[in-house]
Amino acid sequence: MARYPTADALMADAAGRFVSVAAQSLRENGRFLVALAGGSTPRKLYETLATPEYASRIDWRHTHVFWGDERCVPPDDPASNYRLARTTLLDRVAIPETNVHRIRGEDAPDQAAVAYEGELRLVFDTPDGPPSVQPGRRLDLVLLGMGSNGHTASLFPGLAAVRERERWVMAEHVAEVGGWRITLTPPMLNAAAHVLFLVSGADKAAMLHRVLEDPVDPDALPAQAIAPRDGALTWLVDAAAAASLRGE
Ligand code: 6PG
Numbered sequence: 001m002a003r004y005p006t007a008d009a010l011m012a013d014a015a016g017r018f019v020s021v022a023a024q025s026l027r028e029n030g031r032f033l034v035a036l037a038g039g040s041t042p043r044k045l046y047e048t049l050a051t052p053e054y055a056s057r058i059d060w061r062h063t064h065v066f067w068g069d070e071r072c073v074p075p076d077d078p079a080s081n082y083r084l085a086r087t088t089l090l091d092r093v094a095i096p097e098t099n100v101h102r103i104r105g106e107d108a109p110d111q112a113a114v115a116y117e118g119e120l121r122l123v124f125d126t127p128d129g130p131p132s133v134q135p136g137r138r139l140d141l142v143l144l145g146m147g148s149n150g151h152t153a154s155l156f157p158g159l160a161a162v163r164e165r166e167r168w169v170m171a172e173h174v175a176e177v178g179g180w181r182i183t184l185t186p187p188m189l190n191a192a193a194h195v196l197f198l199v200s201g202a203d204k205a206a207m208l209h210r211v212l213e214d215p216v217d218p219d220a221l222p223a224q225a226i227a228p229r230d231g232a233l234t235w236l237v238d239a240a241a242a243a244s245l246r247g248e
Pocket of ligand 1: 039
């Protein structure tokens with residue numbers, strides 16, 4: 001875990017880590033495959049990555065962007081995770097449109113989930129079976145947030161997606177948020193080379209303590225379901241979010 005005095009310091013370091021993983025992936029695999037997080041936390045990170053200081057250090061022509069989850073809304077809806085990344089980052093860098101792999105939130109949820117899994121399988125050259133952990137055929141980087149109820153991506157407490165072991169992508173109605181969500185599943189997320197959790201703010205402190213320091217119970221605490229099979233998991237947290245942690 002890395003702790004930062006402020007959210008700004010967290011996001012600045014997260015941007016540096018993003019650039020580092022991108023450079024390593026491009027050097028080793030010839031492309032960089034990244035799944036972006038939704039919610040409000042990553043906004044500052046995306047804005048930072050769009051600045052010349054950072055954007056100039058990433059080869060966007062060979063970068064492919066995916067999403068860890070999406071709300072089932074149109075792409076121009078204020079709630080859309082795609083719209084957040086589009087307006088804060090993707091519209092400001094030279095990434096080819098064909099490299100932007102959004103989840104079609106405007107379509108019927110199950111249909112959009114099946115279509116997204118098909119797109120992932122094509123890009124990762126894995127027509128069937130579980131996700132590969134072979135370099136170049138998996139996500140190089142996954143950005144995740146954590147809700148104050150312990151969810152991550154759209155893996156919500158007590159729901160089926162947390163326990164999914166076959167499908168790479170699932171659609172699920174989430175009563176807690178009053179709508180349908182589409183999410184990458186634990187098998188897909190755990191095949192990644194690097195997973196970065198970004199957790200900021202006092203409202204996450206109690207849950208961060210439970211996720212990191214209470215007994216493992218992914219059904220109740222879905223963020224605990226994230227454990228890369230052959231990759232690195234790093235929590236980037238600010239002081240406010242870390243306030244209830246007992247350990248160092
Ligand atoms: C989403 C996100 C979700 C988010 C957490 C934290 O679609 O909402 O993928 O998993 O990361 O809910 O959200 P905040 O960053 O807004 O606190």
